[in-house]
Amino acid sequence: AKAQGRNRYSFFEPAIGARLKEEMELFSALRTAVKQGAFTLHYQPVIALQPGLPTYAEALLRWPQGGQHASPGVFIPFAENHGLIDAIGDFVLDNACDFVARQRDNGQPQTISINLSAKQLAQGNLPARLAARLADSGISPACIELELTESTLIQDLAAIGGTLQQLRDEGFRIAIDDFGAGYSSLNYLLELPVDKVKIDQRFIGGLGDNPRNQAVVAAILELARAIGVQTVAEGVETAAQLAFLRAHGCHYVQGYYFARPMPEADYLAFQLPAA
Numbered sequence: 001a002k003a004q005g006r007n008r009y010s011f012f013e014p015a016i017g018a019r020l021k022e023e024m025e026l027f028s029a030l031r032t033a034v035k036q037g038a039f040t041l042h043y044q045p046v047i048a049l050q051p052g053l054p055t056y057a058e059a060l061l062r063w064p065q066g067g068q069h070a071s072p073g074v075f076i077p078f079a080e081n082h083g084l085i086d087a088i089g090d091f092v093l094d095n096a097c098d099f100v101a102r103q104r105d106n107g108q109p110q111t112i113s114i115n116l117s118a119k120q121l122a123q124g125n126l127p128a129r130l131a132a133r134l135a136d137s138g139i140s141p142a143c144i145e146l147e148l149t150e151s152t153l154i155q156d157l158a159a160i161g162g163t164l165q166q167l168r169d170e171g172f173r174i175a176i177d178d179f180g181a182g183y184s185s186l187n188y189l190l191e192l193p194v195d196k197v198k199i200d201q202r203f204i205g206g207l208g209d210n211p212r213n214q215a216v217v218a219a220i221l222e223l224a225r226a227i228g229v230q231t232v233a234e235g236v237e238t239a240a241q242l243a244f245l246r247a248h249g250c251h252y253v254q255g256y257y258f259a260r261p262m263p264e265a266d267y268l269a270f271q272l273p274a275a
């Protein structure tokens with residue numbers, strides 16, 4: 001039996017063993033961070049380009065001790081695949097609600113948008129958890145926008161649509177993140193109740209000089225307008241990109257051109273540029 005075991009083991013490349021070890025280390029580090037709440041939220045302004053719309057903040061998660069895995073682009077998909085996303089999602093929700101309540105108590109009401117992975121939505125009890133947390137701090141759902149992010153294909157669009165509809169009926173606003181990229185495509189506009197689409201950064205990058213990018217973004221803006229959905233362009237880094245988006249009626253812009261995601265104190269001190 002021992003010899004057989006050794007034989008079976010020899011099928012594994014050493015590189016795979018190393019990767020497994022790395023994944024197990026990441027899992028245990030992340031699980032410890034979840035237990036200790038060792039995360040923090042940064043805030044990036046989402047700037048209204050049109051009168052009457054409120055500028056607000058997107059909350060973006062940070063893991064200061066995460067080392068090479070500190071980027072949410074790395075640890076969020078991992079957490080989704082290893083059963084840790086719900087606990088992380090609760091941390092984000094708690095801290096986002098605390099932020100809103102704190103600013104309200106300071107006489108500076110804020111709205112905030114938080115990222116929700118499709119896996120969290122598929123859990124089913126999310127509306128109840130949201131409702132309980134908001135009731136605790138006396139926050140209206142109107143202060144919270146939910147950005148639907150996805151790193152894997154949504155299996156059951158109808159179920160997710162039902163949950164989103166319920167949340168929207170309760171007063172939350174719903175945005176589709178990374179619109180046009182990956183799985184996040186046109187049929188979401190047909191199947192999901194949506195207030196906003198966030199046009200993926202990869203389309204914004206070439207806006208200054210690439211006619212194809214310009215055509216794609218102009219078409220998305222036109223489509224959104226036609227069905228009464230608001231638009232956010234993310235990853236805006238240049239004046240030329242901003243000028244194009246403004247000329248084509250985009251509602252909101254977000255990106256390094258204005259500000260990076262910042263700790264709370266910096267966000268509150270941030271002065272909006274004249275729009």
Ligand code: C2E
Binds near residue numbers: 072257
């Ligand atoms: P996202 O929701 O699409 O967030 C936008 C990402 O682009 C953020 O990266 C932000 O820092 C970055 N960004 C903003 N402006 C610019 C710009 O002008 N240029 C460039 N190159 N990048 C810009 P970040 O913070 O690393 O987050 C990566 C992804 O991780 C997010 O993409 C989101 O999908 C996920 N994520 C972040 N926080 C959470 C969270 O609390 N929950 C969940 N489920 N996912 C989260």
Ligand code: CA
Binds near residue numbers: 058115147149177
């Ligand atoms: Ca987002």
Ligand code: CA
Binds near residue numbers: 177198200201234
């Ligand atoms: Ca995005």
Ligand code: CA
Binds near residue numbers: 178
């Ligand atoms: Ca993204």
